[in-house]
Amino acid sequence: MLGRFELLGWHDGHLATKTMRVRTHDHGEVIIKIHRSMTAHEQEVHAYRTWTPALADRTPRLLATCETPPAMAVTAVTGSPLTELRLTAQQEQDAFAQAGALLRDLHTASASKHDPRFGTYLAERGTYWLANTTASLTPQQRAQMQTKLTQLASLDIPALTPCHLDFMPRNLMLGRDGILRLIDFEHARYDLAARDLVRITTRVLKQRPDLQNALHSTYGQLTALDEHVIDLCSVIDIASLHAPTRRLP
Numbered sequence: 001m002l003g004r005f006e007l008l009g010w011h012d013g014h015l016a017t018k019t020m021r022v023r024t025h026d027h028g029e030v031i032i033k034i035h036r037s038m039t040a041h042e043q044e045v046h047a048y049r050t051w052t053p054a055l056a057d058r059t060p061r062l063l064a065t066c067e068t069p070p071a072m073a074v075t076a077v078t079g080s081p082l083t084e085l086r087l088t089a090q091q092e093q094d095a096f097a098q099a100g101a102l103l104r105d106l107h108t109a110s111a112s113k114h115d116p117r118f119g120t121y122l123a124e125r126g127t128y129w130l131a132n133t134t135a136s137l138t139p140q141q142r143a144q145m146q147t148k149l150t151q152l153a154s155l156d157i158p159a160l161t162p163c164h165l166d167f168m169p170r171n172l173m174l175g176r177d178g179i180l181r182l183i184d185f186e187h188a189r190y191d192l193a194a195r196d197l198v199r200i201t202t203r204v205l206k207q208r209p210d211l212q213n214a215l216h217s218t219y220g221q222l223t224a225l226d227e228h229v230i231d232l233c234s235v236i237d238i239a240s241l242h243a244p245t246r247r248l249p
Contacts, residue, residue: 017186021076027063029076033186034069040186041070047188048074051162054109058102058181077183079175087174093214098180099172100219103164106182107193112159118192122236123153129239145235152232158225163191168199194222194229202234 017040020032035041048062060074082095115121126149130142137145164171165187173181205212216222222230 027075030063030073031060031076032071032073034071035186038067038070041065041067041072043188044184044186045072047162047185048072051106051109051188052185055102055105055182058105058179059185060181060183077173077175077181078177079173079181082169082172082174082180085174089210092208093210095172095174095180096211096214097218099167100215100217102172102180102182103167103196103215104219106164107161107196109162112161113190114157114159116157118157118160119155120153122192122195122233123149126152126233126236126239129236133239133242135238135242145239148232148235152235155229155232158192160190161193162188163193163196164188165191165196166199167196169204192229192233194226195233197222197226198230198233198237201230202237 017036018034020034022030022032024030033044035044045062045065048060052059052062060077063073063075065072082092087095127146130145130149164182164185166184167182171182171184173183175181200215201212205215
């Protein structure tokens with residue numbers, strides 16, 4: 001479906017995912033991604049087919065897929081990840097304002113769903129990660145984290161929305177045209193909207209209130225429940241970050 005192409009380079013991604021950058025006659029530069037699992041493949045393909053059209057030109061475009069091996073081809077977006085750019089404070093704030101709009105539009109890209117057992121599901125995942133983490137935690141810290149997971153299990157869950165679940169600066173590409181684009185949807189699935197903000201809030205925004213204000217100027221302000229979800233779900237992120245073998249977030 002891509003026709004003849006010129007190989008530009010290989011990249012070994014996370015947990016055995018591999019990507020290949022090629023130049024094609026019909027589509028320009030293309031990323032071919034070989035997924036580490038069928039689950040990751042199905043999640044990413046579903047996101048590109050169903051949700052990313054709502055983001056217009058702010059994501060790659062799906063070109064082709066196959067199941068043996070589980071792989072897909074998407075258009076390569078221009079620019080560099082925010083983690084690799086040296087930006088002024090104003091440029092960073094402008095980028096994070098675009099990031100907030102991107103996440104807002106993703107969360108409303110499809111109708112929400114309800115699952116009254118979702119809090120229990122997340123708490124069970126968190127308990128698994130906490131039991132297997134290699135992080136240096138005192139018994140008191142473990143007890144506090146387990147208490148948060150217990151609270152999560154009993155939480156009155158709001159609606160589930162389309163989520164990216166690795167919404168971090170490394171997956172936000174700032175193009176030469178000044179447009180910020182979101183890549184890497186292999187974790188994407190229905191989840192709590194506030195959980196999409198756990199990583200970027202705890203790892204980036206807490207240290208940069210200016211970027212937090214910029215992001216929420218377009219995404220919207222968090223409710224008390226959103227902030228509670230971020231606090232509770234940060235346990236899952238901390239525990240899984242230090243697990244011997246990472247799985248889906």
